[in-house]
Amino acid sequence: MSTNVNGGGRKPPSAATNLIAGGGAGMMEALACHPLDTIKVRMQLSRRGRQPGMPKRGFLRTGIEIVRKETPLGLYKGLGAVMTGIVPKMAIRFTSFEWYKQLLADKKTGMISGKGTFLAGLLAGITEAVAVVTPMEVIKIRLQAQYHSMADPLDIPKYRNAAHALYTVVKEEGVGALYRGVSLTALRQGSNQAVNFTAYTYFKEWLRKWQPELEGANLPSWQTTLIGLVSGAMGPLSNAPIDTIKTRLQKTPAEPGTTAMQRISRIAKDMIRQEGIHAFYKGITPRIMRVAPGQAVTFTVYEILKEKLERSGPAALTGERYEE
Template sequence: MSTKQLSKGRSVTDLIAGGTAGLFEALVCHPLDTIKVRMQLYRKSGQKPPGFIRTGINIAQKETFLSLYKGLGAVVIGIVPKMALRFSSYEFYRDLLRGPDGSITSGKTFLAGVGAGITEAVMVVNPMEVVKIRLQAQHHSMADPLDVPKYRNAPHAAFLIVKEEGFKTLYRGVSLTAARQATNQGVNFTVYSKLREELQKRQGTETLPGWQTSCIGLISGALGPLSNAPLDTIKTRLQKTTFANNENGLVRIMKIGKQLIKEDGVHALYKGITPRIMRVAPGQAVTFTVYEFMKGVLAPAPKTEQVAASKLN
């Protein structure tokens, strides 16, 4: 089999494995994302802001438990191609950056992750998040048939946003999303790759057990949000706005940041960091575990190839 055929086959495997991993991650972790968004959108009212547990309980009590899954349709529609694109583009950039002997440094692994983050942000993540945030921001009970929300579901929300505000609204905050995804995936893939490589060396095996993959995915997933929480909070506020604004994107970003600090202090930039870590970290644990499992199912490597691969990582 030619190198080109092998590369094509691996790309298809990365797409399918990444898409499947994304689907499982969304189903397991979406409620935490809804809580995070509500915390980030909370405005000071003279009372102490509710914590992530109280926010979740309030949503479930006032709007039913299913309200924790608001925006899931937008996520599922977007996350399958997002994860497929993330892993396939990461492997693509990683192959481009490998040395003549097939080795790759941590710095180049980071760059491959940054490239994957920017690619997914522009092509999938930003439009998906604008729709998701609009749905999650709606305070309505899903148990009351008379409480009709403006946005009924993800396709309806996307249609209304484009109709009322223009297609470019789906790309509101794209620079922040790209910066967030770039730092997230740069840190995520670098830490995951190095921890995985270390475990492979220590145990003398290419294939790690699922619980180890989950643990290193959990660790790598927790570090990204800590590096870019302010970007995520400002992005959420920016994408939630429904009015047209002709101000320069950077001007609006600075204005939202200054307003947040003025109203609630610097710590406001880290609103929702706890549920975000609680959502992203286990999400990455699920993602990497399912991804590695699916790769093993779709394209199990012969033992001779496993030994060679372990020397190149």
């Protein structure tokens, strides 16, 4: 199935529009879904599966334990790192996706194939992973992995906040530590956005065909939310093992004389030997519960803000020339 990169004659959004609309959408998504991400990370780092006789801890119980031992604020550990990177992350995601689509589309007809849309999403995911996501996630995971109680002033954590974690990691491990797991992060983000954007684009195109009266206008918000939710759930199901290995790799310091690929291989082998194949899917439930509604929020808010900016924003936001 081919789609028109210009959305039926409408010009693609400018970089400024993507910066504001994507950044706003990302901030809303982070605030709404970060607790589920913290639960997911704790489940992926859990070693309870290695201990015979220990009951498995599901996402609800994990969340309750975090609140009980670390207060509700414990669910928001690492949020500062996410909020710092969310605006450039979303701006890069939407801007690069549009740019790659224009590059891969037929120059005469403006049409792009399904494979082209998939490749544009893949490249957009890799771009955001290298530029923003990997350093942001290293800091976020270090903060989320700390089991200290935020209610006890005497329980002093190693990393006090995102800025302190960034300073400490760079000081103790070097700048390279911020890019630990970059290959896995790029693979995860690339596959996520490839599946996500392709599904969302197709669903959006089908809904427009069924509702010709919406030609040239945005879909209703409830429809954008629904297709964002469905497309958002597809990525985690396709790359859960990658995300779990990445989380464990980024949580620990580097080992002298050991390459990243050697550590990835060892982590994977240890997980299979000690915890079984199911360990690769630890945290899959909260990850879907976090990513799917997160994408629903992202696409819905992005489409709303983009439309408002294109209707009333200055020429710099719409990409048009201003005329009296």
